[in-house]
Amino acid sequence: MAQKDLYGVLGVAKDASQDEIKKAYRKLSKKYHPDLNKAPDAAEKFKEVQEAYDVLGDQQKRQNYDQYGSADGAQGGFGGFGGGQAGGFGGGGFGGGGFDDIFNQFFGGGGRRNPNAPRPGRDLQYQMTLTFEEAIFGKKTTITYTREAQCHTCGGNGAKPGTSPVTCHECGGSGYVTTVTNTPLGRMQSQQPCPVCHGTGQEIKEKCPTCGGSGHEEQKHEVEVTIPAGVDDGQQMCLQGQGEAGTHGGGYGDLFIIFQVTPSKDFRRDGTDIYFDQPISFVQAALGDEIMVKTVHGKVKLKVPAGTQGGTTFRLRGQGVPHLRGNSNGDERVTIKVQTPKNLNKGQRDALRDFAKASGETVSGTGKGNLFDKMRDKFNDN
Numbered sequence: 001m002a003q004k005d006l007y008g009v010l011g012v013a014k015d016a017s018q019d020e021i022k023k024a025y026r027k028l029s030k031k032y033h034p035d036l037n038k039a040p041d042a043a044e045k046f047k048e049v050q051e052a053y054d055v056l057g058d059q060q061k062r063q064n065y066d067q068y069g070s071a072d073g074a075q076g077g078f079g080g081f082g083g084g085q086a087g088g089f090g091g092g093g094f095g096g097g098g099f100d101d102i103f104n105q106f107f108g109g110g111g112r113r114n115p116n117a118p119r120p121g122r123d124l125q126y127q128m129t130l131t132f133e134e135a136i137f138g139k140k141t142t143i144t145y146t147r148e149a150q151c152h153t154c155g156g157n158g159a160k161p162g163t164s165p166v167t168c169h170e171c172g173g174s175g176y177v178t179t180v181t182n183t184p185l186g187r188m189q190s191q192q193p194c195p196v197c198h199g200t201g202q203e204i205k206e207k208c209p210t211c212g213g214s215g216h217e218e219q220k221h222e223v224e225v226t227i228p229a230g231v232d233d234g235q236q237m238c239l240q241g242q243g244e245a246g247t248h249g250g251g252y253g254d255l256f257i258i259f260q261v262t263p264s265k266d267f268r269r270d271g272t273d274i275y276f277d278q279p280i281s282f283v284q285a286a287l288g289d290e291i292m293v294k295t296v297h298g299k300v301k302l303k304v305p306a307g308t309q310g311g312t313t314f315r316l317r318g319q320g321v322p323h324l325r326g327n328s329n330g331d332e333r334v335t336i337k338v339q340t341p342k343n344l345n346k347g348q349r350d351a352l353r354d355f356a357k358a359s360g361e362t363v364s365g366t367g368k369g370n371l372f373d374k375m376r377d378k379f380n381d382n
Contacts, residue, residue, distance in 0.1 A: 006065060009052040011119070014066070014176075015193055018057070025053040031123060031254070037238065067190060115175030115201035118250035121148070124243045125256045130227070132264035136296055136321050138229035142222055143257075148244040149219035154208035156245065158215040163206045168197035175201040216245050225257065230272065230322040233261040266294060272321040272330025279337045280304060295319040295332050302334060310338035 007014050010024040031037060032046040055061045126145055150156040159165050167173040171194035180189045193199035207213035223242050231237070236258045243253025268275040278293055288306030292299045297319055304314075313335045320330030344352070356363050 004048070004052075006052040006056050009048050010056065011122075013193060013199060014191075018059070021053070021056050025049060025057065027123065029053075031238075031256070036236065067188070115197075115199050116173070116248050118248045119246050120250045121244035121246040121253035123253040123256060125258060127258050127260055128225075128227075129260045129262065130231070131262055132267065132269070133296060134227070135231050135233070135259065135261040136229065138227045138231070140224065140226050142224050144220060144222050145255075147219055147221050147242075148216040149221065150245040151208060151211040151215055151217045153210035153217075154215065156215040156247070156249070158204050158208055158211060158213040160206040160208055165202040165204050168194060168201055168203045170194050170196040171201065173201040175199040215247060223255070227259075228324060230324045231259050231261075232269070232271070233259060235259050267296065269321065272323055274320045274330070274332045276332060276334050277337050278302070278334050279339045280308075282338050282340060285310070285336065285338045293332075293334055296321075304336065308336055310336055312336045 007016070010021060010028060012020055012024050016024075028049045029046060032042045032049060034043045034046060037046075055065050124145070124147060126143060128143065130139075151158070153161060157165055168175075171177050175194055175197065176191040176199065177194050178189050178191050180187055182188075194201075197203055204213045208215075211217050221242070223239065225239070227237075236256050239255040239257065241252045242255035245252055266276065274296060276294065278291070280289070280291065284291070284304060285308045286306065288308070289304050291302055291304060293302045293316070295316060300316060300319060302314060302316065313333050316332040316334060318329045319332035322329050341348070353363075
């Protein structure tokens, strides 16, 4: 990282505030985190972002980097000459440029980013709300959002049609101005963004009437999105090139869609498994039955064995959520809830009294703690 432009890695200006640096780091670390981004170079980019923030996120290290080109101060700065090895200076001594050339390369930033180099545009976020079923089965939809696009009038260079940007007269196109200070240790120089071109290295004499010289214009943009089956609340997907326009010919940034899934009134979800509470009568629980159970894929048969207790959970294989990276589904877990009837006719009461008598129980049949409460508690507690 010693020879790289750390500000360029984070995509911020040299005079960016610590809050801006921290915000850029959080965005990029999330973008390139290997658990979220499966691109082949994501891990390497994530490492670069982390190393850049380790320096620029620390005030002292940042000051050393700005002054010497290294977070370790003047001593560490010599790594810029081929990693500290003698061969790094080349076979012709110091390159024939004298001390001033070495001084400029050392402190002036031989590795400083070209202000006119293409820079990609900013990434954007879009929050999409999905129903419980849409998240499970996926869908195609079209979203509309506002972004900064390349100006259609000037093509992104910011100049009035028929004119072009010119090299900045103040910095000569470098994007930076240099100040030299005499110190007991010798001449020290520092560089700041040019106050005329603001670090771009170019001046626009006649600005584009559409964008006012920015090269960008606000655009209402539409894009078709295919949401894969099995996405979950809080997950995100990346649409490359659907963010904002870059500068100096740089490409568009990316669009990150963050999913928010509304709860279901019937089901609960944990990963690829779905949970469902199935009410049955205590007669069905006692004698057993074959019932139809609701799943997100439709109703399926479930055999309830005789003597099933309340709280028993059955597993319906393959009736859950599709795996994002596979051809199989999770399962549905059905928990039995035994219901006790609130209103009984005479025949039902007589039958239950006969059942109680056959069971050796004596019940009053009225008030709290009657036979029905006892049977309900028996099924639900076991």
